[in-house]
Amino acid sequence: MDMESRTYTIRQLAREFAVTPRTLRFYEDKDLLHPARQGQSRIYNYRDRARLQLILRGRRLGFSLIEIKEMLDLYNLGDGGVEQLKMTLRKSKARIATLERQRADIEAALAELREGNNQIKRLLDEKGVGADAL
Amino acid sequence: MDMESRTYTIRQLAREFAVTPRTLRFYEDKDLLHPARQGQSRIYNYRDRARLQLILRGRRLGFSLIEIKEMLDLYNLGDGGVEQLKMTLRKSKARIATLERQRADIEAALAELREGNNQIKRLLDEKGVGADAL
DNA sequence: AATGCCGTTGACGTTAACGTCAATTTTTGG
DNA sequence: CCAAAAATTGACGTTAACGTCAACGGCATT
Incomplete structure (x- = not known):
């Protein structure tokens, strides 16, 4: 329970998974991600990171974001x-x-x-x- | 070499694969299908049908039409x-x-x-x- | 001759999944 | 403390993959 407490800024997470910050904000808008806030800035934890992994896997498999959301649910x-x-x-x-x-x-x-x-x-x-x- | 000589109208093929005629024309426009013509009307043979199967399989796998075309090529x-x-x-x-x-x-x-x-x-x-x- | 039923070619509309600014804070290193 | 870098929220643009609608031309039946 130490690695699990790591957090990420939007750009860190975006870079790690080769997507743009815009994409992460878009996913949040579509209710696929719900990062916490530090003031105005989004702050992602390991659970958000895991969710993102699942989202991107679904994307690679050709599912729509709506379908992916259903799978996550x-x-x-x-x-x-x-x-x-x-x-x-x-x-x-x-x-x-x-x-x-x-x-x-x-x-x-x-x-x-x-x-x-x-x-x-x-x-x-x-x-x-x-x-x-x- | 008897079944292979069967031909299909656009609507027949569309119905068989649960797509619309519009879709087949669109695929032709994108150079994925090249059915023969009888006057103005399109006439599909068994080879066109096989190609369509491959196209739809690629689609189910989430590939773009461009990628599918490359695979077909x-x-x-x-x-x-x-x-x-x-x-x-x-x-x-x-x-x-x-x-x-x-x-x-x-x-x-x-x-x-x-x-x-x-x-x-x-x-x-x-x-x-x-x-x-x- | 008129009524349908395919078939055709445009042209325009639509949805999903972002990209691309712009204008404005917020955060951070020196 | 202050300039640069990074973050935010709109708003509008874009591409792919069709859908929809209009206007038209064969035929086959009635």
Whole structure:
């Protein structure tokens, strides 16, 4: 419990994750982040940092910010009643389903790319080009 | 070689893949599809259909249309010289790298969702709710 | 001949996810 | 203490990926 007390300015966090401060403010505007304030300035803690990581992962997977927010909200469980929990469970299962579909898509795409890749290598080989294409 | 000779009107193809005709025209405008013409009307063959499948898969994976086009172009190999082939190989490897990263992201996300999922099930169990949440 | 039903090409509208100023504090090093 | 660097809040611009609407041209049926 020492590293966890680290805080970040908006620019520090932005630089670390290769985004702009504008992006972080935008995410806050969209209710994806809720950093504390020191006067006017935003001050991010390790939890905000972890949330940002999740957001960016969702972004890399092609989800919209709204979808990402819904996924993040899934982690705030246990505060509602039974019906709330059931709802969360349903949404969570739906997310899992789409992610599994994406995984299947990825594996299909990878297989095809690797195949084409091999064809090219054979072509280059026929033309007398060695495996110096690293 | 009989099914391969099937052709489709724009609306047929659109319906089959749950997109609008507008989308198919848009993809053509962006040089992702090149259907033949019968007079003015577009006429799609099995190859166009396969390309569309690849396009939509790329879309599900969150790639931009430009990126998708580049990926599709990777399949038109063998028509260039050695340098071209090398270039294609490099791009192909880059694609593979980002796809593998996506796959890693997906597996991390899946693990976390499944974990939260189990927590919810436990909570529901404690509250006396059975496994009727299918 | 008129009524629909595709199909076409523009042209313009829309939403998401920021970028880009501008004007104004706030914070910080010397 | 003061200038420079960094932070803030608007406001407007931009790009991608289509949607929507208008105006038009074949045909096929009624």
